[in-house]
Amino acid sequence: MNTLFxxxxxxxxFLLASLAAIVxxxxxxxxINTKGLLTDKVTHEFSPGRLQMxxxxxxxxxxxxxxxxxxxxxxxxxxxxxxxxGGSHLLYLGGKTYSVLVDKLAKIAGRxxx
Amino acid sequence: MTRYELxxxxxxxxxxxxxxxxxxxxxxxxxxxxxxxxxxxxxxxGDASLSxxxxxxxxxxxxxxxxxxxxxxxxxxxxxxxxxILALLGISGGSxxxxxxxxxxxxxxxxxxxxxxxxxxxxxxxxxxxx
Numbered sequence: 507m508n509t510l511f512x513x514x515x516x517x518x519x520f521l522l523a524s525l526a527a528i529v530x531x532x533x534x535x536x537x538i539n540t541k542g543l544l545t546d547k548v549t550h551e552f553s554p555g556r557l558q559m560x561x562x563x564x565x566x567x568x569x570x571x572x573x574x575x576x577x578x579x580x581x582x583x584x585x586x587x588x589x590x591x592g593g594s595h596l597l598y599l600g601g602k603t604y605s606v607l608v609d610k611l612a613k614i615a616g617r618x619x620x
Numbered sequence: 621m622t623r624y625e626l627x628x629x630x631x632x633x634x635x636x637x638x639x640x641x642x643x644x645x646x647x648x649x650x651x652x653x654x655x656x657x658x659x660x661x662x663x664x665x666g667d668a669s670l671s672x673x674x675x676x677x678x679x680x681x682x683x684x685x686x687x688x689x690x691x692x693x694x695x696x697x698x699x700x701x702x703x704x705i706l707a708l709l710g711i712s713g714g715s716x717x718x719x720x721x722x723x724x725x726x727x728x729x730x731x732x733x734x735x736x737x738x739x740x741x742x743x744x745x746x747x748x749x750x751x
Binding site for chain 1: 661678691
């Protein structure tokens with residue numbers, strides 16, 4: 507039974523580590539498309555809302571990993587973290603909705619006054 | 621070892637080998653670009669999507685943490701998952717769906733425009749043919 511457990515451990519480690527390594531390497535070398543990650547899809551300009559969400563994502567991910575390594579159990583994320591992440595998403599989605607609405611209104615205005 | 625324990629061991633080995641073969645095949649295909657990852661975090665327009673990227677990051681972080689927590693225990697044990705983790709993934713997934721809905725609305729508008737343009741062109745062609 508112990509041999510089976512050891513084999514399973516190596517198998518899962520191999521799968522996760524190799525997939526993470528391939529995805530990470532390709533993200534860094536540009537073989538996975540990251541064009542427009544921080545630009546607004548409608549205005550095609552740099553979006554601060556996207557930048558703050560990227561930073562929030564990185565912070566939560568780092569906090570999560572550190573907590574797992576320290577406590578050796580799934581971390582109880584503070585309520586403030588969840589609220590901050592939710593707020594970050596709201597800001598991002600609000601900005602996205604705003605730019606889509608502005609674009610639509612501009613198109614409608616263009617149709618009325620060509 | 622009883623008969624049932626032996627059966628459990630055989631089934632365990634069979635499943636492990638099948639999963640190992642599948643995992644190896646997937647990794648090899650990804651490595652050889654037979655499974656194309658170029659647009660892994662891109663949306664329908666080909667631009668990189670932040671919500672997809674976040675989903676990818678959280679998936680890897682949670683999967684690796686789970687793996688770590690399972691293997692450090694002897695015998696291996698599945699850890700309890702707090703509600704906050706589910707909320708974290710839920711926020712990420714929900715935001716992805718909402719973002720897709722918002723952009724989809726914009727895309728629908730664009731496609732309507734394209735259809736209108738196409739219809740307009742067709743009408744022009746018909747007029748030209750008549751004249």
